[in-house]
Every structure is written in structure tokens, then in C-alpha cells.
Amino acid sequence: xxxxxxxxxxxxxxxxxxxxxxxxxxxxxxxxxxxxxxxxxxxxxxxxxxxxxxxxxxxxxxxxxxxxxxxxxxxxxxxxxxxxxxxxxxxxxxxxxxxxxxxxxxxxxxxxxxxxxxxxxxxxxxxxxxxxxxxxxxxxxxxxxxxxxxxxxxxxxxxxxxxxxxxxxxxxxxxxxxxxxxxxxxxxxxxxxxxxxxxxxxxxxxxxxxxxx
Amino acid sequence: xxxxxxxxxxxxxxxxxxxxxxxxxxxxxxxxxxxxxxxxxxxxxxxxxxxxxxxxxxxxxxxxxxxxxxxxxxxxxxxxxxxxxxxxxxxxxxxxxxxxxxxxxxxxxxxxxxxxxxxxxxxxxxxxxxxxxxxxxxxxxxxxxxxxxxxxxxxxxxxxxxxxxxxxxxxxxxxxxxxxxxxxxxxxxxxxxxxxxxxxxxxxxxxxxxxxx
Amino acid sequence: xxxxxxxxxxxxxxxxxxxxxxxxxxxxxxxxxxxxxxxxxxxxxxxxxxxxxxxxxxxxxxxxxxxxxxxxxxxxxxxxxxxxxxxxxxxxxxxxxxxxxxxxxxxxxxxxxxxxxxxxxxxxxxxxxxxxxxxxxxxxxxxxxxxxxxxxxxxxxxxxxxxxxxxxxxxxxxxxxxxxxxxxxxxxxxxxxxxxxxxxxxxxxxxxxxxxx
Amino acid sequence: xxxxxxxxxxxxxxxxxxxxxxxxxxxxxxxxxxxxxxxxxxxxxxxxxxxxxxxxxxxxxxxxxxxxxxxxxxxxxxxxxxxxxxxxxxxxxxxxxxxxxxxxxxxxxxxxxxxxxxxxxxxxxxxxxxxxxxxxxxxxxxxxxxxxxxxxxxxxxxxxxxxxxxxxxxxxxxxxxxxxxxxxxxxxxxxxxxxxxxxxxxxxxxxxxxxxx
DNA sequence: AATGAATGAGGTTTCATTCAT
DNA sequence: AATGAATGAAACCTCATTCAT
Numbered sequence: 018x019x020x021x022x023x024x025x026x027x028x029x030x031x032x033x034x035x036x037x038x039x040x041x042x043x044x045x046x047x048x049x050x051x052x053x054x055x056x057x058x059x060x061x062x063x064x065x066x067x068x069x070x071x072x073x074x075x076x077x078x079x080x081x082x083x084x085x086x087x088x089x090x091x092x093x094x095x096x097x098x099x100x101x102x103x104x105x106x107x108x109x110x111x112x113x114x115x116x117x118x119x120x121x122x123x124x125x126x127x128x129x130x131x132x133x134x135x136x137x138x139x140x141x142x143x144x145x146x147x148x149x150x151x152x153x154x155x156x157x158x159x160x161x162x163x164x165x166x167x168x169x170x171x172x173x174x175x176x177x178x179x180x181x182x183x184x185x186x187x188x189x190x191x192x193x194x195x196x197x198x199x200x201x202x203x204x205x206x207x208x209x210x211x212x213x214x215x216x217x218x219x220x221x222x223x224x225x226x227x228x229x230x
Numbered sequence: 231x232x233x234x235x236x237x238x239x240x241x242x243x244x245x246x247x248x249x250x251x252x253x254x255x256x257x258x259x260x261x262x263x264x265x266x267x268x269x270x271x272x273x274x275x276x277x278x279x280x281x282x283x284x285x286x287x288x289x290x291x292x293x294x295x296x297x298x299x300x301x302x303x304x305x306x307x308x309x310x311x312x313x314x315x316x317x318x319x320x321x322x323x324x325x326x327x328x329x330x331x332x333x334x335x336x337x338x339x340x341x342x343x344x345x346x347x348x349x350x351x352x353x354x355x356x357x358x359x360x361x362x363x364x365x366x367x368x369x370x371x372x373x374x375x376x377x378x379x380x381x382x383x384x385x386x387x388x389x390x391x392x393x394x395x396x397x398x399x400x401x402x403x404x405x406x407x408x409x410x411x412x413x414x415x416x417x418x419x420x421x422x423x424x425x426x427x428x429x430x431x432x433x434x435x436x437x438x439x440x441x442x443x
Numbered sequence: 444x445x446x447x448x449x450x451x452x453x454x455x456x457x458x459x460x461x462x463x464x465x466x467x468x469x470x471x472x473x474x475x476x477x478x479x480x481x482x483x484x485x486x487x488x489x490x491x492x493x494x495x496x497x498x499x500x501x502x503x504x505x506x507x508x509x510x511x512x513x514x515x516x517x518x519x520x521x522x523x524x525x526x527x528x529x530x531x532x533x534x535x536x537x538x539x540x541x542x543x544x545x546x547x548x549x550x551x552x553x554x555x556x557x558x559x560x561x562x563x564x565x566x567x568x569x570x571x572x573x574x575x576x577x578x579x580x581x582x583x584x585x586x587x588x589x590x591x592x593x594x595x596x597x598x599x600x601x602x603x604x605x606x607x608x609x610x611x612x613x614x615x616x617x618x619x620x621x622x623x624x625x626x627x628x629x630x631x632x633x634x635x636x637x638x639x640x641x642x643x644x645x646x647x648x649x650x651x652x653x654x655x656x
Numbered sequence: 657x658x659x660x661x662x663x664x665x666x667x668x669x670x671x672x673x674x675x676x677x678x679x680x681x682x683x684x685x686x687x688x689x690x691x692x693x694x695x696x697x698x699x700x701x702x703x704x705x706x707x708x709x710x711x712x713x714x715x716x717x718x719x720x721x722x723x724x725x726x727x728x729x730x731x732x733x734x735x736x737x738x739x740x741x742x743x744x745x746x747x748x749x750x751x752x753x754x755x756x757x758x759x760x761x762x763x764x765x766x767x768x769x770x771x772x773x774x775x776x777x778x779x780x781x782x783x784x785x786x787x788x789x790x791x792x793x794x795x796x797x798x799x800x801x802x803x804x805x806x807x808x809x810x811x812x813x814x815x816x817x818x819x820x821x822x823x824x825x826x827x828x829x830x831x832x833x834x835x836x837x838x839x840x841x842x843x844x845x846x847x848x849x850x851x852x853x854x855x856x857x858x859x860x861x862x863x864x865x866x867x868x869x
Numbered sequence: 870a871a872t873g874a875a876t877g878a879g880g881t882t883t884c885a886t887t888c889a890t
Numbered sequence: 891a892a893t894g895a896a897t898g899a900a901a902c903c904t905c906a907t908t909c910a911t
Contacts, residue, residue, distance in 0.1 A: 047261030124344040131337040134403045179392010190347040223436035474686030550770040557763040560829040605818010649862035
């Protein structure tokens, strides 16, 4: 729809936020230099303060941009899927795709989690609980249908999120690291591709009934 | 025993390192203040420089302390286990226990990974590859025995590590956060306890052959 | 009448000057923010520069507005009074009335004097000397007539001005302050009223020769 | 007594406070530059923050130093005087002497009054009320004895304080100003000398009942 | 081995002013 | 005549590090 983006952000603000996303994801909040963000955005430092505010406000904006849209999108997509199995797959695929589209997201989130989420907005926790709730519902439904086993949804969620986020952040590190060993063969850098599929397989195997165990 | 520490660190150095571990894990390298570390260690800032050196040296020391012991121990434990399944279980249990014993470890590692691992010592990558290699070996062996399916060891590793690390760091945040929802019922704060067991179950279900899929 | 203003200032300029008077009197030149003045005037900052010029020019305009009219009016009124005693009374009453009509004046003047009068225009000194000269003349005349004692006119002037200015600025502070003590009974906030009369009485008693009053 | 100064300030702190007194009195709080204060004190800017704190804390310290001692001393001296007349004289003389000893005091106080006393510590108002109370008592006592007339102590206080403070700040301005007129003959720059005496004479004449003087 | 004090370099933020429209 | 946006210069403050004792 045309009214998708109600308030169009000015191009300058857009550039500032993009630069900020990059810098914050690279070095974290404390390590980020306002100078550097302004330089990359191609604006004067004062313009940054004029448009957005201080460093904290800028960070909040970045977090909001990255987390807000992602979680919302995730919820929407899950709702559209029909069967529990389909929902789980959608969940993993959407998360992976979101990360692919927002490459700064996993780093920022890892640091945020490490910091105890001090800077995470309420909305993040709200969304996290929504997702956990939804996931819980999916698994419960699957269990009723005799499809899924009894498990702790939070752990499942962290396995998925952890695998995606860590994979996404650690692979570039490994590839730029010292000696790249042979174990790393057959790795596709695109998470939403084969990796998401692999995670899907593993998670579904883990929670689906049938067979032994 | 206490006397198996070859090089006895002075009590002052010990206090400094402990404080540094705490502070670095809480706020990261860039966010850490030398003043604060000295204050928590109960020593004068100059003493800190006298004993250890500058901030970077202090951080290197902390990283070394935290990483060094962990990976080595992990390897040792895995070797002692007999069957592939036993090895996987040991792997998960030992990792969880290590995190429990070094609560600052996951936070520091998350941030390090997010930062591109610039400050991670060679040994970290060496250990990571060792673990991945070992894990790969375990899975290969299991596959030969018809016990495990074909999979990507790195993904399995990240699922395990991700679940443990994120769980360990995020649970305190959630519990101190705003509204604690009902989804979080039946959660035991001790990772090495029930959580490790749940992860064991899930991972083994995921990679073990038999049944459908 | 309104039409005796020779050069009609545009309403915008008027609003800017009014806002500037308020802000400068509240926080002084260095403490004033051009942003704040523009905001209070309800105009864009650039418009302020367009109409008046930079901060210094704005301040000069304010000073001119406040000082210019006051001293002139004071001189005019004194000349109309007949006897020395009458002149002194007129002097005090007019000064008090002027302050009442220009409540920002005493604050701005106090700060200017404290700053060494760097920003005070020539005309201020000219007027001050005129007033001191006139006062001196009044007292000399009164002395010749045997009515007044020999004294230092400047001190008399400062006693009058000091009492009025300090009273006018400090009373609002005291009344908005913490504990308002009983000493402040019977105080009328309007300087030109009872206070001016009390000062008249005291000053005339101080400089009048002989008997009672 | 030896215990007069319990806590001896370090020489560095002393130098910083002295420089701050000068700068703040010259250009006010908003106009003062921390750089300049540090430069004049001959210390590094960081040392200033190390020893005292931020600009506001520094200003508070200066105010405390200047106001705190003055009012206390004033009260002490008045108590020692015997007759009401003697007390009034002491009051004026002590105030003048204090200003002579703290040449930055009048400027700082003028600006503070002009600012509505926002930065003045509680103690200032407490002291002001004490003084007004004492003055009130003196005048009441004098009135009972038939010596003084009925009057408003606050006005008397402001006449005295105003004359001294304005005189002290304005005289240097005038002398450095453009044309020094003949009216300013016979002026002694030392307030505590002839000027205090002149004020004494005038004030006593103003409030004393009956005959000549 | 330990400390209070000092410092230079650099970080964040503010502010008067101007530009393009 | 008026405005939103942009900017350079400078202000305040912090921090890792070192020095003298």
C-alpha cells in the first residue's frame, strides 16, 4: 500500500542512521565515535545533533529501527503459516532472511544481550515475549496433534536465534582469521540459504515425535 | 588442589584480574573504565599499571584467563567419553558447567565475536577449530556407525553454544526486567542442571538417525 | 499617544526586542541563547539575524532601548520640580517608577556594572554623569540655602539606586525562596509605592540639616 | 586559635579557587571559561576536575567561600558592639572592610542577585535573614530607647549594601571610562575608609530621632 | 609495592552564525 | 520576510596514562 511508510524520513536522517547502524554494529555503543558516524554519513557533527539528538538518542533510534521492524515482521509471517511445522519453518526462514537484510542486527543484538539489554527498548522484550508465546503456542498445538514432543520453547528459540546470530557474526571473523581449516568446507555465507534449511531440519528433527527416542 | 597452580599470582594481581573480568564482562572493553576496575579491586590505579600494564594488556590477560582453561578442559573431558552419544552429552554438559563456573565468559565472548574477534588470541581460534574438528569427528564416527545423520558440525556447535550463552546472559535480564510472563514457568536458573539436559535431548534427537525424517 | 514614536518598528522587531530584553535580563549576555530569544519571540532564528544582526547587535539594541529613555526622562522630571527637596523626591520617585515600568532594567544594569560596563554605550556614562551632576547641583543648592548638609552626591545616588535596584530584584527571589521569615512583614511589592516613599523619608532625613522632619 | 582553620586546603586547590574567584567575578558564570580558570591557576584543566569537579561545583565552592565567611564575620562583629548606634556603625564598617578584603565579592553578588539567586546556597538566604533580623533588632531596640525612628530594616540594609557594592564595582568602571568629570573629586578608592564613614553618617542621620548630629 | 596528583589527547555537546530556498 | 538545515569553532568534560614520592 501507498501508506506503508507514513512518515518519510529525510535523506539526511536516513544517511545518519545508516552510518550509525554500521558503526554501532562494528564497535558497540561505547566504542562508537560520534565523529566517525558523522563522517561516514557525510554530515557535520552538529547536523547529527540537530536532526536526532545525542549519542544515546541516536543509538535508541538505531535499536528501534533494527529490532522494531524485525520482530513485527516475524510475527506477521508466522501468523500466515498454517500447520505448526510450517510455522516453525517460516519462523526460522524469516529470522534468517531478516538477518541477511540487516547485517548489523546480529552484532548489535549480541552486544545488547551481553550488556544485559540495558539499552533495549521495552518493545524488544514485548516482542521477545510475543515470539516466545507464539512459539510456545505452536509447540503446544503440535503436541496436542501428537506431532511435537514436550519441550521448553525458550530453549528452542535460543537454539535457533543463537545458531543464526552466531553463525552470521562468526563466519566473517573466521574467514578473516589466521588459518582457515578444512572443516569449514561447504559453507555458504548466505544464512537464508542452505544454513536456514539445515537449521530447519535439525530443529524439526529435534522436536518432532515419531521414530525412536 | 590449590597448589597445582604453577605460577602463584600475588593476591593483588588476583584481585585486579577478578575486578577486570567483572567490569569487562559488564560493559565491554571500550565501556570499561580503568578507574572502576581499580576501585573494585581495591587498589590504586597506578598499582594496576605497575602490576599488569595498560588497559589492553589487562584485557588480554582476562581473555587468556577465561578462554585458556575452558577449551582445554572441554577437549580433555570429551576424550574420556566412550561412545559418540556420550561424547556429545559430555560436550554439552562440560560447556554448560564451564559457563556456570565463569559467568563472565559468555558476555565477553559474545562481545568479542561481535567485534570481529580483533582482541581474541590465536589460541581462541585454535581451540575453536579443535572443538569443531573434534565435534566433526564425533559426528562422522556416529555417521559411520549409522547412529548420526549427515549434518554441518559448525551449525550444531552454534546451536549448542548459542542456546547456552544466550540463555545464560538473557535470563537474568528478563527476570530483572519489566513484566515476567507465564511462559517462563519451570525454568531453572542453573544452566548446568536441567537446561543442559534439555539441550542434550534436543540435540541428540536432532542428529540421531532412526525413525522418520 | 502611540503615534509619538517617530520611527515605527515592525511588529516582528518589537517582539524580538521584547524577548531579548527578557532573556538578557534573566541570564545575562553570555548566558543568553539566541535560540531561546527567537523561540520566545516566535520567529525563526534566521529571521532574527535578518532583522537585527548578531547577538551583540541585539544586545546593544536592548541596552539602548532600556537606558536611553530612562535617563532622559529622569532629567526632564527633575527639572520640573521646584525646591531642592522637591527635586530629590521627584528623583527618587521617577527612578522607582522607571524601574517598575522596565522590570528588566535593574538586572541588566547590575550585570553590566559587574562586568565593568564594557557593553554600556557612551550615552550611559553621559547620562550617569548628568544625573550625578544634577544631583550634585541640587545638593549644593540645598546647602547654600542651609537646607542640606555637605555630603558626597555619588554616595547618595548609590544609596538610592542600590536600595531600589536590589529591592526590586531580590524581593521576588526571597518570596519564591525557602522559608519566608517574619521580618518581611508589611512589604509592598510595588517599589514606586510605599518603598519609594520610605526611601524619600530616609534620604531626606539623612541630608537635611537641623530639626525634625 | 590554632584550630581556626581545621582543614587546610592544598595549595593547588587554593590556586584554583583564587583563579575561579577572579574569572567568575569578571565575566560571570556563563561567561567564564574553564580553560581560562585552569590557565590562571597554572594547572591542567583535568586537575581542576580532579580536585573540585565540574564548573558548577567550582562555582558553588567560590560562592561558599565568599559568602559563607563574610556573613558569619559580620554577625560576630555586630554582637560585640554595645549600643545600637555602635552596632550600626560596626555593621557598615565590617561590610565595607569585607568587601575590601574580597574585591570579587560585590561583582559576584550583583550578578547573583540579578540572576535571581539561583546559584546562591541556602546559607546565603539564611545569613541574609539573620542579618535582617539582627538589624531589625538593633533598630527596634534603638526605637525603644527613643533613639531611632520607625522604619523598614530591609530598606536600610539595601541602602547600605547597595551603596557599598555599587560604589565598589562602579568606581573602577568610571575611572577606566571615557571622560572623568569633575564631580568625582575627593573620592577615595578605599571603601572602608572615608566612604564607609560617609555612609555611617548618612544612615545614622536618617534613622536617628531628634536634633542635629 | 603503593599512592595522590597531574596531564595530554580526545570525546561529546553546544552555539552563534550562515545558506539555500 | 521567513524558514529548515547545515556548519565551524569552541565549550565542557573524561580517560588512559605517568610522575614524584
